[in-house]
Amino acid sequence: MKKHLSPTKQQQQQPPPPADAPVQSSEVTVQQLNELLSDGSGFYNLPTQHFNEVFPRIYIGNASCGGGFVATFSRELLVGHLASLHRLHIDRKVYVHCREGYSRSPTMVVAYLMLRHKMDARLAVATVRHKREIGPNDGFLRQLCQLNEKLAKEGKLNGDVGKLKTK
Template sequence: MRLLEVLRPSSSSSSSSSSSSDMRRKQKRSGKLPLPDRFDMSSFEVSLQQLNDLLTDDSGFYSWPTKHFHEVYPRIYIGNAFVATNVMRLKRLGITHILNAAEGNSYMHVNTNAEFYVGSGITYHGIPANDTDHFDISVYFEEAADFIKKALAYKSGKGKVYVHCREGYSRSPTLVVAYLMLHQKMDVHTALAMVRQKREIGPNDGFLRQLCRLNQRLAAEGKLWNK
């Protein structure tokens, strides 16, 4: 079941909020004014339900990808293992880099590595993510985003990166959204909507929560576009 989960300060913050208000009143009486906030953090608040609404149709149903792969952002492709293991097809697409978000040898993973692409001219990077609500994929956000950034910069901005998992539905889209947030300064709502517009995706709720937390952190650090 997908439940509404708004990432806002916990109820314990209400007491700190009231104490902050008391402090501001004291500062005004003493003639010392507090520094203004950098921006309104509320403009970046997002809920799990809001993100799921982006991924479903009007009836609340999720759609399965209609193609093996899609270009979801200039020179960034999200796709499945079928294309990822077809080196000739990758070369015809002009792919220069591969990011495997499901590296491993179990049924739910894709058993490729750098040796698989030897002689193809394709640079490989693997991340052993599991597609479960409890898997902490956020520990790979920076690593994956940096690899995608370097891939796009290849040969003076002519690189193309194919980001995949088994189906190109949950793990790989999550890492691409993290890249858009970390290096293109998009908030999570904008980044997820952009990818969903190009490809049918469905990151699990655990991954969406982790993207929400990334959104909260980047907003607090002033690293997202202010709406």
């Protein structure tokens, strides 16, 4: 199994914030998400399968598997794509892919879970990571943190961060 050093471990460790600095429970950082993604020693595992079902009827995979699924989404994190994903997911299986099925497509699915299932970023990342080895780049993780902050301010996240709800 191939392993990559996580971007967090590659960079020099930054000093932690002061102990008296207020931290909101809805605040999510790139470092927190990277810790959820790594194997504990700071390494990411690459996917071992071409595709995995990461949420009921939602599959993430690489570009080598395209047949037999309803739709594919492979570009930027766009609201239009997320709306299309939601419409398709209601009735059918959906295959979300990018070239490797490791960074871009998992980010799309995590954002979908946050927007449509009201999961906080940590729970959504952990949900997908539990079913597939993923490693969204820090830019995508930063966008997920920003989305989490926006949804939290709007009251659009479940209060039960630790509970997975599928309906």
